[in-house]
Amino acid sequence: MALIGTASVEALQPEALARGEADRPHSAVVRFGPDKPLSLDAGGVLTPFQIAYQTYGTLNAARSNAILLCHALSGDQHAANVHPVTGKPGWWETLVGPGKPIDTDRFFVICSNVLGGCMGTTGPSSADGKGKIYGLDLPVVTIGDMVRAQAMLIDHLGIEKLLAVVGGSMGGMQVLQWAASYPDRVFAAMPIATAARHSAQNIAFHEVGRQAIMADPDWRGGAYLAESTSPRRGLAVARMAAHITYMSDSSLHRKFGRRLQDREGRTFSFDADFQVESYLRHQGEAFVDRFDANSYLYVTRAMDYFDLAADYGGVLAKAFRGTATRFCLVSFTTDWLFPTADSRAVVHALNAAGASVSFAEIESDKGHDAFLLEEPEFFAITRGFLDAAARTVGVP
């Protein structure tokens, strides 16, 4: 296994592939010109900009069967198809597909790359209107900006009202933002393993990741693309630190314990003696091949800034006042990044707002990652909730 920092020629190939995705992605793209600027929470507008997205299934004649999936920090629009850079299955392929809980035989499923991302939607690795790569000249974006951009995509697709908006982690933040900003356009909302505000602990972890990137000399003050370098070590370390937060103590123990990696005993060195070290290094390396370091800065920042209640006078219930959207929240028992208490706080606010809300805490030892894995009870509740929503709206 290659050690971090010694980027071989082979390793650079997928990275080059990933860079190509920024402007010419293997996805449908909608370009919004100067006539359709995106207003930003930071002030000012972003124009021109583009959104890359995937769709699965067919939009019905009544345009009533559309489900928007919102991806997490390290995800992208390739939810249920082979990833064009990694060649791996989509990140939610177990949940989304024909006959699956998010059934593409019934529903028209949309997933777009977030604003600030690196897979074809405008982000720091995209070229600005004059052909120059943004880098840190891209304004800092928020979850609110991401959702406003998605709403423009949904307009473009001619969909007035979404049957459901579904997402986990940062995707769940977008779901909550959708429900707050566009209550009349969301029939059902499913925020999974998420929170209405990013906690101090989570901001702290993100700051570690960002500092790792910015401490890499190859980051070049954010101008690494123009200078043909790549802060691989920094981004890999950021991913390694973050990856620990996605797992639980028990799942790390079950997967690796204290087992050694391909060796009989300790080497009395700083090589990756332990399987868990080797695993993390691999996770870091693999991530660098498909993700842009500046995107990591922007997207983590968007999560840090997320505090839905703050936009409504500090009272979360006010974000949902009078809403007709039906909600179903899910948390996982060993998720310490977005613990059940975060979901319960949202449930509490929704109750105070008189909203229709369901909530279940799913037993799992897989930590935050559980929302991306096959958890039968989570799948059952997703299927049941969406099925009931479809029945109510009259989607066959």
Add this chain to the structure above:
Amino acid sequence: MALTERGASDLTMREAARAESGKRVDLLLLAEMVAPGSRVLDVGCGDGELLELLARTRGCDARGIELSREGVNASVARGLAVIQGDADVDLGDYPDDAFDYVILSQTIQATRRPKWVLEQMLRVGRRAIVSFPNFGFWRMRLDLVMNGRMPRTENLPYSWHDTPNIHFCTIRDFVELAGEVGAKIERAAALDASGHSVRFKMPWWVWNLLGEQAIFLLTRKG
């Protein structure tokens, strides 16, 4: 009568009544107490059977709290809004007057703080409906007197050391508790062992003897 004494193929009267209409008699009686189109919270809603009945036949905006994940899953699959939670804790999270009715069906005996739960129900809802197994029922008394052991019935088959039912009460006990929390008894009904409602007016002590289950509709006093 202990469950173990009953043949596996025997049907109790209640089960027979259920088989006929497809619904439990106590649930039908309970649903009758709810005004059409009202907002209802069912505390300990199980798989959502009562909520669905209320939504379908009474046009209610029906919500629930349920401790078991299986119950929540089943309820959500029925299209109901149900929160996984514990009545002993989570009722406190609801705002005042959020519901027209708060229902506690066959659950009060399993709560840790029955009095607190009842107080919360009357805070969150303008009315509370409580149904519970009556420990003053004559068979219970007979079982205890004759066998000298904690009664077990077909509806309450658990042994004393392994039961979720930690706070049994009789109809008289409940009437007293209702008074303590300042509730007014609007309506009351008792079901006999065959699941039929004890129709005619009787003093509490008769109901306490003949009623296997009781249903109370309470409102806040004043």
